[in-house]
Every structure is written in structure tokens, then in C-alpha cells.
Amino acid sequence: xxxxxxxxxxxxxxxxxxAVIKCTYSDSASNYFPWYKQELGKRPQLIIDIRSNVGEKxxxxxxxxxxxTAKHFSLHITETQPEDSAVYFCAARTSGTYKYIFGxxxxxxxxx
Amino acid sequence: xxDVTQTPxxxxxxxxxRIMLECSQTKGHDRMYWYxxxxxxxxxxxxxxxxxxxxxxxxxxxxxxxSRQAQAKFSLSLExxxxxxxxxxxxxxxxxxxxxFGPGTRLLVL
Numbered sequence: 001x002x003x004x005x006x007x008x009x010x011x012x013x014x015x016x017x018x019a020v021i022k023c024t025y026s027d028s029a030s031n032y033f034p035w036y037k038q039e040l041g042k043r044p045q046l047i048i049d050i051r052s053n054v055g056e057k058x059x060x061x062x063x064x065x066x067x068x069t070a071k072h073f074s075l076h077i078t079e080t081q082p083e084d085s086a087v088y089f090c091a092a093r094t095s096g097t098y099k100y101i102f103g104x105x106x107x108x109x110x111x112x
Numbered sequence: 113x114x115d116v117t118q119t120p121x122x123x124x125x126x127x128x129x130r131i132m133l134e135c136s137q138t139k140g141h142d143r144m145y146w147y148x149x150x151x152x153x154x155x156x157x158x159x160x161x162x163x164x165x166x167x168x169x170x171x172x173x174x175x176x177x178x179s180r181q182a183q184a185k186f187s188l189s190l191e192x193x194x195x196x197x198x199x200x201x202x203x204x205x206x207x208x209x210x211x212x213f214g215p216g217t218r219l220l221v222l
Contacts, residue, residue, distance in 0.1 A: 009152065034210050043202065043213040044155070089154060098143050098162065098206050099170075104154035 006103025019077045023090035030092040116214040135203030143206040144186040148199040
């Protein structure tokens with residue numbers, strides 16, 4: 001069935017360093033890939049997304065890349081700050097449906 | 113996002129009890145979802161509904177049922193709660209771009 005794998009499950013970086021979170025999806029019909037940030041005790045919120053007709057998208061310090069052939073997509077956070085500490089989820093949505101499959105999450109800790 | 117609300121926010125219940133979690137939205141979205149979140153397992157889809165007459169099972173629907181009373185309301189029921197249904201439950205809505213989550217309901221089944 002449909003599946004999204006996410007790695008790593010935890011990630012610690014020093015403030016100012018970069019962080020990379022990777023996801024792999026199984027359904028080749030997936031065409032939309034959002035990333036959500038969930039701060040402690042709060043709801044997941046969309047931070048960036050990418051569609052299958054685009055290879056890369058940037059928004060200030062965050063970027064997402066997509067490799068359709070390999071069915072991989074990644075989140076890149078540069079110049080990390082303590083407020084970037086949170087759990088990050090990737091997801092994939094299949095073309096023609098609005099069903100989302102989520103990865104298992106990455107707990108990012110930015111050490112001051 | 114105050115446009116998607118959930119009640120109750122916290123609930124403690126006992127094994128075997130019936131419990132209902134409610135979700136309301138003012139976004140006017142047709143698509144609504146119920147997820148549960150467990151540590152290390154991410155967000156798993158329980159049920160989803162694309163309009164009032166369309167309800168679909170997700171990955172983990174066993175032990176749960178839903179009701180879509182109106183476009184704005186989507187309720188999740190646990191007919192006979194068991195301890196492994198202890199989790200954080202999120203309702204979400206969707207527009208053509210992405211999903212919007214409610215604040216979550218923390219459920220503890222003793």
C-alpha cells in the first residue's frame with residue numbers, strides 16, 4: 001500500500017548549522033508533497049510544499065527538493081535557530097485524491 | 113487556526129466506555145479527516161470524508177466510527193474504548209492546496 005518513510009527520527013544540530021530531513025514515497029502517482037512543523041503541544045502547521053512539476057522550492061531559510069525518479073523529497077533548513085526545534089512531518093498526496101500519507105516525523109533539536 | 117475546532121480538548125475515560133470526539137470548521141471545506149498521533153508513528157489516518165455523503169476508511173479504522181452531520185461537522189466515535197486508543201487525535205480540513213489541523217484532543221483510556 002501507500003507508504004512514506006522519513007529519516008532520521010531525531011536530529012540534533014548546533015545553532016547556525018544546516019539540517020536535512022529526507023522522505024521516500026511509494027506511490028508513483030503522488031504529486032503534492034507538503035511539510036509540516038509541529039511545536040510542542042501544538043497542531044501541525046504547513047511550512048512549505050512542492051508539486052511534482054517542480055524540482056526545488058525555497059522560502060527564506062527553508063527549501064524542499066524533489067527527485068521524482070527516485071521518489072525522494074527532502075527538507076533543508078539553513079542557519080538553524082533554537083525556534084526551529086520541533087517535530088517535522090513530510091506527507092505525500094496522490095493525484096486525483098485528497099488523501100494524505102504522512103511520514104513518522106523527525107524531532108529536530110537545535111542546540112544553542 | 114481557530115477555523116477548525118475540536119471538543120473536548122482533553123478526555124479521560126474507562127475501558128469499554130463509548131466516547132465521541134467532535135470537530136467543527138468554518139472554512140467551508142468539503143474535505144475533512146481524522147488522524148491519531150502516537151510517539152514515533154506520526155499521523156495515521158482513521159477516516160476521511162470528501163462530502164456529507166462520502167466517508168472512507170483510512171489506515172487504522174478498526175474500533176472507530178465517524179459521522180458527517182453537515183459540511184462543517186465531522187465526529188469520531190470510539191464505541192468501546194480500549195487502552196491502546198490512548199493517543200492525540202487531530203481533525204483536519206483540506207482545500208485544493210493543503211490541510212489545516214484542529215488543536216487536537218488528548219484522550220486517555222484507563
